[in-house]
């Protein structure tokens with residue numbers, strides 16, 4: 001693994017403009033990913049995770065979506081300024097995307113083998129028969145017997161379809177895979193198998209992965225680093241070890257608390273009180289302050305800055321900026 005930054009998102013702002021309101025979906029977001037690294041992007045529904053991933057490939061529907069500012073540097077090139085042709089080249093060769101529903105990517109009227117072969121054919125400019133040969137190997141790589149080459153998507157289970165999508169997404173040897181809840185629709189056992197497959201492939205092909213999920217367990221299984229997203233912002237980021245062993249942001253602390261423990265009964269769960277703020281009318285100051293048990297007056301007025309707490313662990317919270325102290329929080333995150 002090298003330290004070279006493959007992807008660097010700087011100050012990204014994305015809005016959805018409808019007739020009478022503006023949804024502030026992604027707000028001043030900074031995020032970077034090294035070659036070969038996998039980063040989990042975690043947050044509640046509506047946090048802006050999908051919008052972030054879609055904007056990397058400029059797949060946010062416009063209208064209503066508008067990227068109002070920012071830079072998305074991929075190998076140093078700003079994708080937000082890139083021409084359509086270049087983006088198409090990037091999409092087919094360097095970055096691929098996996099969605100929750102495999103049928104977003106699969107065509108019901110072609111056999112799964114031919115769909116994979118098509119990607120290989122376009123990417124490698126080899127002969128059709130070579131592409132078919134490689135597609136059959138690719139099926140085996142993702143754990144599907146090559147005898148099933150000629151079958152159609154509807155003949156496969158959800159987990160098997162998602163394996164086909166994974167085969168298609170790695171067929172062009174991408175440097176980066178954006179996976180938006182790739183296993184959410186699958187049942188738990190199958191989910192574990194698909195995640196293990198993604199893990200193996202990531203190591204084998206040294207692919208970087210941006211994995212969007214609600215599930216911190218999935219992050220622990222697959223990712224090197226994790227970013228916690230709230231109301232369109234990253235509020236905490238670090239290695240999985242840093243964040244899981246020592247969550248710092250009150251929101252992250254709440255997220256971990258709301259995970260059912262094996263030895264805990266469901267009625268002992270402590271979900272975070274309150275709701276995500278209305279994205280058309282975000283609160284001033286820290287966007288988490290209305291729900292934060294530790295908020296002080298400053299939090300209601302001023303935006304905290306991203307502050308390095310230790311190692312590569314960064315958090316956006318006044319208490320950890322060291323400017324203000326909350327003894328309660330200090331107790332809690334000790």
Ligand SMILES: Nc1ncnc2c1ncn2[C@@H]1O[C@H](COP(=O)(O)OP(=O)(O)OP(=O)(O)O)[C@@H](O)[C@H]1O
Nearest residue numbers: 016023025044045046047048049050051052064279
């Ligand atoms: N096409 C759209 N038009 C208007 N608002 C949208 C559109 N797409 C998304 N939004 C809004 O943008 C915000 C961010 O949505 P996004 O889908 O990025 O969140 P998410 O974190 O991926 O959520 P989920 O976990 O539910 O997938 C939400 O408030 C959502 O309602």
Ligand code: NI
Nearest residue numbers: 049050051180
């Ligand atoms: Ni989403």
